[in-house]
Amino acid sequence: MITGALEVTNGILLALALAGAWAMAYRRSSLKEWTIYGAAALAVLTLFSGFSGVGLAISWLIFAAVAVPLNMDKIRLTYISGPILKLFRKIMPTMSQTEKEALDAGTVWWDGEIFAGDPNWKKLLSIPKPTLTEEEQAFLDGPVEAACRMCDDWKVVHEDADLTPETWQFLKDEGFFSMIIKKKYGGKDFSALAHSEVLAKLSAHSATLASTVAVPNSLGPAELLQHYGTEEQKNHYLPRLAKGLDIPCFALTNPEAGSDAGSIPDTGIVCKGQYQGKEVIGMRMNWNKRYITLAPVATVIGLAFKMFDPEGLLGDKKDIGITCALIPRNFPGVEAGRRHIPLGTPFMNGTTKGKDVFIPLDFIIGGVDMAGHGWRMLVECLSVGRSISLPSSAAGGARAGAIATGAYARIRRQFKTAIGQMEGIEEALGRLGGNAYRMEAVRAFTAFAVDLGEKPSVPSAIAKLHVTEMGRQCANDAMDIQGGKAIVMGPRNAAGRAYMAVPIGITVEGANILTRNLILFGQGAMRCHPYVLKELDAAANTDDKQALKDFDKALFGHVGFVISNAFRSLWLGLSRGYFAKAPATPTKRYYQHLTRISSSFAILADVSMAVLGAELKRKESVSARLGDALAMMYIGSAVLKRWEDQGRPAADRPFVDWAMDDCIYQADKAMSDLLKNYPNKFVGAGLRALIFPLGFRTPGASDKLSHKVSALLIEPNEARDRLAKDVYTEDHKFNLIGQMETVLRDTIAAEPIVKKIDKAIRKGELAVPSHIFDLPTKINYALEAGMINEAEKELLTRYEAGRLETITVDDWDHEDMVRAQYQKKQTSKKSAA
Known part of the structure; x- marks a missing residue:
């Protein structure tokens, strides 16, 4: 009896001790808190348990052997953190200057919360609701609507290969090219959100129109000048750009360096030459650029090149580095080049070349002081521009596609039934509506981050990559549903040109396949992880004393972080997230699932970085799937925030539920697929047991949910109206x-x-x-x-x-088709000339 009672007591005390340890790990207790808890737990076991004295004595010795050196700074620094720092310095991955500048350029925002394993949902919901000013909304309702009304996209694409002269002049007169320019220079100084809204609305009507407006307001001369230009440069160029007197382009991509922009072979060699009748120090420029939007019509060319000073005219440094300059198109030796024909939309895109073009040094953006800082300038601005242009274009096009395809599916009948009421069509319509809703959520969420003062490098990469990829899916679904109507080109085709234009967004501003495999997680792991960048910075510090102190702090914070996430992941996996903290909203379960995924992702990311080390750079499939999971958490957060900001409209729940169910499914699937293919099978099996202790059980969006979303798209209702907000829906001959x-x-x-x-x-x-x-x-x-x-x-x-x-679909006489092709060729020749 006594022995049995002691065994029960021992079991209860041990279980309580383990439960306490689990709770300590879950709440991310500090080293000091762990030490106090360990001592208290052993004391309780010593006083009240029936364990043997020898066993308890050994436990105390082990505890002391671990706790004492860890809690004594001098011993810990000398014998634990110091050797680990030396090893870390040997094995840590090398980082190029361009990589370091890219990491330093952005800021960490909500992406840091979801990377860290325990998102603070109060922080998300405390972010202000994105709103436009009266001036911005008036611009959307007035000039933007008028620009859409002027644009016959069929004629633009298939006959003129350009906007009409009247449309070009309207865009200049109404300030479409000045949205990001400060008012003191004659610009509109719109918010990033308004900029995004304008592009989304234009894109829903005409990709050519949107692309024409996007470039002057994105990464280019105006953006770079406002941040880095000299006062003389700002005062000269910005008023002219605001009025449309100058049309800008920015030339970065070279035939030899596309995504690898840091390897551009275009050069500027410092030398002496003649400028305005005087001998001055300048640069002899040679460049060959392609894929440059607005290059065929630009009057001023922003140029990225590598600057060299072989004669030492500026100092001892010979290889100065990537530099940005502004060059007037009419300079001797500047060649605008011929036009490219982008798929589905003939926006002004082409080449620019320069042969032995001599420019003075004050053409460098920011002057000589900014020579060699071009890459930093570009990546700092890229995180802003990439948050807006392509996500806005893709989201606008998807919303237009969802609205148009929903209408078509109700109007078009087969077997005496509207095709939108057939289950096969409902699946595609559900996907189209759900994707359009979450694309719009990500667009607004990410653009507004810029207005909050962020430079969201990781969110901008997520938005560019995944919103354009979802746009691809939306275009495919619209084509499948509209069928023969969509594959016959003509003025009546509402889907074909958008479908053809999809690869443009996939390819430009960093090809999606590169962004997914190399950049998203690679940048996220450094920028968003609470300790990795601190460890790298400490290891790079040449002050060994301070480096050791900083590394020690980051190291033990990191260890506690890993332990916590391991316990959290297992517990949340077993409970399917039911006990995770979440806001008390009707969508509470989605917050809990995202918390579960965040904890699992955090431990998976840490173990992958530890096991693979520098090799992770080359394990692109590992990096890609980690990036997918990170992206789905970010997208899901944006969806939940959008629904809250709009006042939790019950009518929108099918959109929200479809988007969230798919985000959760895609995040879990990315982690599951990674674990199935993990480079180290033993580690992969252990992580699977930790992350999916009950197996992969995420169902994704159901057929019933697809039916509900489809039903919202095929007839007028308030949820559909909200999705269509600021889509150009006027019944007009061009629309x-x-x-x-x-x-x-x-x-x-x-x-x-x-x-x-x-x-x-x-x-x-x-x-x-x-x-x-x-x-x-x-x-x-x-x-x-x-x-x-x-x-x-x-x-x-x-x-x-x-x-x-x-x-009805369009039909043509053979002679008309031949004549149309001839006219297109003649137009292209004139444009090239």
Whole structure:
């Protein structure tokens, strides 16, 4: 009896001790707290348990052997942290200057929270709601709407290969090229959010129009000048850029250096030469650039090149480094080059070359003091520009595609049923609507980060990569649903040009395949991890005393971080996140799932960095899948924030649920696929047991949910209206979306009347000959029989005309097709000239 009671007591005390240790790990206790807890737990076991004295004595000795040196700074620094620092310095991955500048350029924002394993959801929800000023909203409702109204995208793409002169002038006069320029220079000084909204709305109507507006407001001369230019440069160029008197481009990409921009072979050699009749120190420039948007029409060229001073005219440094300069197009030796023809949209994109172009040193952006700082300038601005241009374009196009395809799916009938009500179509429509919703969430969330003063390097990479990839999926789904209507080119095709243009966003500003495999997690691991960058900085410090002190602090913080995330991951995996802290909202479970994923991701990332070390740079599949998981958590956070900001509209829940279910599924799948293919099978098996202790159990979005999302897209409702906000939906001769919206409303109103007529015919209550199938004839019979009135006849007639126009595809005479191709060739020749 006594022995049994002692065993029970021992078991209970040991279980409590282990539970306490688990709780300590879960809450990320400090080394001092662990020491106090360990001593207290051993004391309780010594006083109240029935364990043997020898066993307890050994436990105390082990505890003392570990706790004493860890808690005595001199011993810990000398015998633990010091040797580890020496080893760390030997094995830590080498980092180029361009990599270091890229890491130093951005800021850590919400990405740091989700990387750290325990997101602070109060912090997310405390971020202010993104809003536009009255001036910004008026610009969207006025000039932006007018620009869309002016643009016949079919004519732009297939006949003129350019915007009309009137549209170009309108864009200049209304300040479309000055959205980021300060008011004191004549610009609009819009917020990043407004800039993003404008591009999204333009993109929903015309990719050519949006691309033309995007470049002057993105990474380029105006952005660089405002941050780094001399006062003389700002005062000269910025007012001219704001008024459209100068059209800018920025030339970075070389045939030999695309994504590897740090290897550009374009050069500027410091030398003496003639400028305005005087001999001055300047540079002899030689460059060959391609894929440069607005280069064919630019009057001032921003140029990135490598600067060298072989004669030492500026000092001892011969290889000065990447530098940025502004060069007027009319300078001797500058060649604008010929146009490229980007897929699906002929925006002004082409080449620029320069042969032995001599420029003075004050053409360097920021003057001589900024020589060699070009890469830092570019990456600092890139995190801002990349947050806006392409995510906005993709999100705007996806929303337009979702609205247009939903309308088409309700208007188009097969087997006497609207195709949008067929389960196969519902799956694609559900995916289209869910993706469009979360793309819009990421667009606004990331752009607003810039307005909050952030330079979100990792979020901008996530937004560019995943929003454009989701845009690709949306374009595919729109094409599949619209079918033959979408594959026949002509003025009636609402999907084809957007589909063809998708690869542009995938490719530019860093190819997605490169961003996913090399950059996203590689940059995120350094920027967002709470300890890795601190350890690297400490190891790089030449002051050994301070380096050791800083490294010690980061090292033991990191150890506690890993232990905590291991326990958190197992506990949250076993409980499926049910006990994770989360805001008390109707979407609480999604917050809990994201917390579970965050903890699992944190331990997976740490173990991968420890096991693979510098090799992780070359394990692109590992890096890519870690990046996917990180991205899905960020996207999910944006979706939840959007729903909260909009006042938790119940009507939008299908969009939210689809987006979140898929984000959670994709994050878990990325980690599961990584563990299945882990380079070290033993470590992979251990991590799988830790992260997925109950197996992979994430279902993703259900068919029932796809049905709900699809139902929102195929008829007017408040959720659909919110998704379509700031999409150009005016019923205008150049706007197919607006035309289909009118037909959709007529379809909803006409359907009950059509059903009434068909039912009457089937029952013999309305005598219509069996060979009559067309609705207009049926309408006349129904009117004569008094079954409908004149107003209903007018509605049905208008509906039938609109329905036929919606499903009709364009056809051409052979001569017209040949003539169109000839005109296009002539236009291209004129543009090149």
